[in-house]
Amino acid sequence: MSAIMKNSRVIKALIKRTSSDVDGSSSRTTKNAIETNNNDYVVVDTNNGGGAAIEEEYDDELFLRLRREALQVAEKEPMVVPLLAKVGLLDSNFNPNCKIEPAKTFEEVISRIVSQRLSSCSGGAQGNLCPNMLLQTIHNAFMADELELGHTMSEAVRADALAVVKRDPACDTLLEVVLFMKGFASLVIHRAARREWKPNDGGGGTRFAALLLQSQASSAFGVDIHPAAQIGAGVMFDHASGIVVGETAVIGDGTTILHGVTLGGTGKENGDRHPKVGKDVLIGAGTKILGNIHIGDRVKIGAGSVVLRAIPSGATAVGAPARIIGFTPSGERPGSNVDTRLADVEPLSGLADSLVGSTISKSTTDTSLSTAATETQAASVSVKRVESSSSSSSSDIMESGGSTDGDEADEKSAELPKKEATSKKIVLKDDSKKDDDSGDNEKDVEEDDDEDDEEGDEDDDKVTDFGTPARCFFAKMSKDDCMCPFSGSFRKSPKEHSKDWISHSKLQTLLIQQGCSDGECVEVFFGLLHLLPLSSPARKYGCIPADVFSKNFVDIAQEKTSLDLATCQALANGDLRALGLSKKASKRFKGLFSTLSQNKTRALSRISSASDSFSAMKESFRSGTD
Numbered sequence: 082m083s084a085i086m087k088n089s090r091v092i093k094a095l096i097k098r099t100s101s102d103v104d105g106s107s108s109r110t111t112k113n114a115i116e117t118n119n120n121d122y123v124v125v126d127t128n129n130g131g132g133a134a135i136e137e138e139y140d141d142e143l144f145l146r147l148r149r150e151a152l153q154v155a156e157k158e159p160m161v162v163p164l165l166a167k168v169g170l171l172d173s174n175f176n177p178n179c180k181i182e183p184a185k186t187f188e189e190v191i192s193r194i195v196s197q198r199l200s201s202c203s204g205g206a207q208g209n210l211c212p213n214m215l216l217q218t219i220h221n222a223f224m225a226d227e228l229e230l231g232h233t234m235s236e237a238v239r240a241d242a243l244a245v246v247k248r249d250p251a252c253d254t255l256l257e258v259v260l261f262m263k264g265f266a267s268l269v270i271h272r273a274a275r276r277e278w279k280p281n282d283g284g285g286g287t288r289f290a291a292l293l294l295q296s297q298a299s300s301a302f303g304v305d306i307h308p309a310a311q312i313g314a315g316v317m318f319d320h321a322s323g324i325v326v327g328e329t330a331v332i333g334d335g336t337t338i339l340h341g342v343t344l345g346g347t348g349k350e351n352g353d354r355h356p357k358v359g360k361d362v363l364i365g366a367g368t369k370i371l372g373n374i375h376i377g378d379r380v381k382i383g384a385g386s387v388v389l390r391a392i393p394s395g396a397t398a399v400g401a402p403a404r405i406i407g408f409t410p411s412g413e414r415p416g417s418n419v420d421t422r423l424a425d426v427e428p429l430s431g432l433a434d435s436l437v438g439s440t441i442s443k444s445t446t447d448t449s450l451s452t453a454a455t456e457t458q459a460a461s462v463s464v465k466r467v468e469s470s471s472s473s474s475s476s477d478i479m480e481s482g483g484s485t486d487g488d489e490a491d492e493k494s495a496e497l498p499k500k501e502a503t504s505k506k507i508v509l510k511d512d513s514k515k516d517d518d519s520g521d522n523e524k525d526v527e528e529d530d531d532e533d534d535e536e537g538d539e540d541d542d543k544v545t546d547f548g549t550p551a552r553c554f555f556a557k558m559s560k561d562d563c564m565c566p567f568s569g570s571f572r573k574s575p576k577e578h579s580k581d582w583i584s585h586s587k588l589q590t591l592l593i594q595q596g597c598s599d600g601e602c603v604e605v606f607f608g609l610l611h612l613l614p615l616s617s618p619a620r621k622y623g624c625i626p627a628d629v630f631s632k633n634f635v636d637i638a639q640e641k642t643s644l645d646l647a648t649c650q651a652l653a654n655g656d657l658r659a660l661g662l663s664k665k666a667s668k669r670f671k672g673l674f675s676t677l678s679q680n681k682t683r684a685l686s687r688i689s690s691a692s693d694s695f696s697a698m699k700e701s702f703r704s705g706t707d
Contacts, residue, residue, distance in 0.1 A: 264318030363415035375600035391600035552661030571623030580672035
């Protein structure tokens with residue numbers, strides 16, 4: 082007989098063991114409970130065979146789902162019955178030799194499963210972990226109120242389990258996730274270890290229990306997560322083998338990480354030294370993200386990439402070193418969708434014939450690690466190495482295209498075969514030709530030839546152009562950062578736009594002098610660039626028109642940086658007096674700030690004219706009424 086109960090939160094599970102019919106056909110008619118669209122549940126069917134029914138109540142739908150799936154598996158696959166009974170998903174009717182009481186909650190089941198897996202891999206009762214103490218430790222962590230990125234352990238583990246069912250096409254049931262997925266199990270161990278990690282408590286703190294859990298989990302599952310790392314809810318480690326997460330790393334909610342990924346440091350430095358990964362991020366297999374850099378929300382990183390610089394929110398990056406090749410499609414959540422293809426990426430420059438456009442048209446999977454931009458950069462770096470090692474005279478200058486945001490990308494070397502591009506010397510007969518081709522590039526040579534002259538008067542870095550003490554000082558910037566995620570992505574910008582277009586390096590220099598981090602600079606530039614239409618001339622050169630900057634900078638900077646409102650407004654309006662830049666620092670931006678100031682004046686003039694027109698219309702209306 083079937084029993085149907087309307088309550089979606091409370092259901093009576095009737096579990097009954099029956100014998101076979103005389104003719105050999107199975108008389109067990111226990112069926113898996115089915116959740117319907119209106120949250121009804123078809124519970125179990127029983128017959129009149131021997132055995133007693135056990136009636137229990139549960140108010141946890143996730144736990145109930147595990148029980149249903151366990152019943153279904155037990156009917157079809159007797160080999161799994163001992164395991165299911167041992168972890169408390171079946172009662173003794175299914176396995177009379179098992180005297181373990183059935184679990185009462187989802188948390189209890191997970192504690193039993195994970196502790197049983199870890200202790201058995203560690204040698205059982207004869208190993209390094211006491212099974213009973215391990216079980217108690219994990220269960221206590223579940224019951225604790227301590228939050229990790231805003232979630233209790235119970236909330237996070239439940240979200241992790243459901244995330245795997247939703248995202249992994251090889252997974253059909255919740256039961257197989259909790260029983261067999263080592264990525265899920267390693268996250269459970271980490272969450273328990275984190276609650277044992279209290280190095281700053283009185284008396285020297287507690288660390289060794291957490292390190293023991295980490296060590297044993299690393300040996301058992303091949304996943305090494307430092308107990309101090311912070312991991313959000315709904316995270317999936319797909320396959321999981323070889324994943325390494327450093328001490329100060331952060332992984333946001335909804336992120337998916339494939340096997341072989343490292344979130345590591347860059348050396349022996351202490352303190353905050355590991356990556357900070359945002360929400361809904363997808364990190365492809367074998368990716369290495371190194372250093373205290375920020376990976377924004379909704380980022381997609383292709384397999385095998387080496388990420389050494391910040392990647393802004395909504396970006397798609399690939400390569401070694403990683404290059405940003407475009408914008409993640411609007412509304413897509415890469416961490417949840419787990420779509421590793423790069424075919425639908427919106428190109429940075431917005432042009433089909435650009436480096437990025439040609440890259441994307443050829444990229445169909447996350448295994449494509451050689452983008453056109455990366456090849457161009459690699460060629461230019463190789464040429465530079467030859468240049469630095471040779472003792473050439475001033476008349477034998479090698480032409481190179483490497484720059485921090487790709488403004489000087491060498492189009493000729495991009496057209497050459499790889500072998501030629503990396504070995505051929507291109508000689509300029511005189512220095513004037515090089516100067517003619519320089520344009521407004523990554524070095525941002527504007528109206529001042531010595532904008533980065535570090536040997537200038539040091540007193541100029543103490544006062545402003547108005548004679549007041551400076552508040553923002555000259556910031557030394559690298560002239561050639563081949564690791565920049567925008568390197569090789571844009572064409573060389575025209576020299577005539579040096580005062581009314583803002584390149585990535587120019588914006589970065591401006592913001593770093595205001596105390597912004599490299600990650601904040603990248604976020605602001607990327608946000609402004611995405612506002613430009615695909616057909617914008619400035620976009621193909623990786624530049625932001627001054628009027629777009631003036632109109633939108635304040636809103637984006639308030640969202641993406643820690644700058645206060647007054648500073649954001651002063652930057653948008655080109656107000657040197659309000660910014661307090663030193664003479665030495667402001668020398669780089671005189672032309673740009675003049676343009677921004679003129680934009681503000683024109684905007685105020687338009688507002689004034691509109692106000693005068695409105696007043697005249699209002700006065701005319703009054704006169705007509707009179």
